[in-house]
Amino acid sequence: MSDAQHTEAHEGPIKSVKQLVTAVIAAFMLPVIAIILLANYVDFGGRKGAGSDSLSAEQVALRLQPVGNVSFKEAGSGALRTGEQLYTEKCAACHAAGALGAPKFGDAGAWGPRIGKGYDTLLTHAAKGFNAMPAQAAADTQDVELGRAVVYMANKAGGSFAEPKAPEAAASK
Ligand code: HEC
Structure with a gap:
């Protein structure tokens, strides 16, 4: 009862608990969605200098390989x-x-x-x-x-x- 009175006392766009919850969730979600969209838009992933193959699978593998590698040879x-x-x-x-x-x-x-x-x-x-x-x-x-x-x-x-x-x-x- 007192809750209802309380809500009625302040006139505003949010008129019920349900609306309040929706508003709060939206307030949190909208920036998150905006950030995800922005990050996708900026897309650092594919950037490289013109004519460079520095991001090709082979070059990346070369950079990631541990120091030294083992090669096997027949002991004959x-x-x-x-x-x-x-x-x-x-x-x-x-x-x-x-x-x-x-x-x-x-x-x-x-x-x-x-x-x-x-x-x-x-x-x-x-x-x-x-x-x-x-x-x-x-x-x-x-x-x-x-x-x-x-x-x-x-x-x-x-x-x-x-x-x-x-x-x-x-x-x-
Ligand atoms: C990157 C250059 C380099 C390569 C490659 C190299 N050496 Fe040497 N080697 C030197 C230098 C410089 C010295 C002299 C070191 C000193 O006396 O201060 C030396 C000295 C030596 C000595 C004398 C060591 C001593 O106790 O006086 C031997 C034996 C030797 N090298 C064998 C080899 C063999 C076998 C290979 C190939 C599998 C080889 N080196 C490849 C640079 C090289």
Whole structure:
């Protein structure tokens, strides 16, 4: 009773509780709908520079991929590279011309003191990196291949290291 009197006391567009509820809901919903429509209208999603493929599925996947990736290789002896092959593929970039102060290929003067450290030390340094040389151990490089490359370079510069043997599993195939 007192409710009814109360509502009647103030004249305005809202005359019942039902209208009030509707008005309140509308007051909340309208801005939300407006924002959704605006967001769709602005549409940040498809923006990119003209001629850029930066948003293509491939480019996005490239950016999202975790650091490093694994590639599988058959472990058969045929798949193993020789020291010379690995050298040409991976080491020559620096060692052919002596980039970053790398001992030059075939330079006995530069290699002499290094050869004196022994094969094991040189292999460890090649695998894990040494001063300006980044680590050469990699998912696509087997230890024995790295060893062969070290031996290849060292021996071409006056060393006489024995070539490391291929692991048993690979040799038996
Ligand atoms: C990015 C350039 C770079 C690449 C690629 C590179 N090296 Fe080197 N390497 C160097 C530098 C620079 C040094 C000299 C580091 C020093 O003595 O300070 C070096 C030194 C070495 C040494 C002598 C280490 C010692 O203890 O004196 C060995 C062995 C070697 N590299 C093997 C390799 C092999 C094997 C590869 C290829 C699988 C390779 N390097 C690829 C830059 C490179």
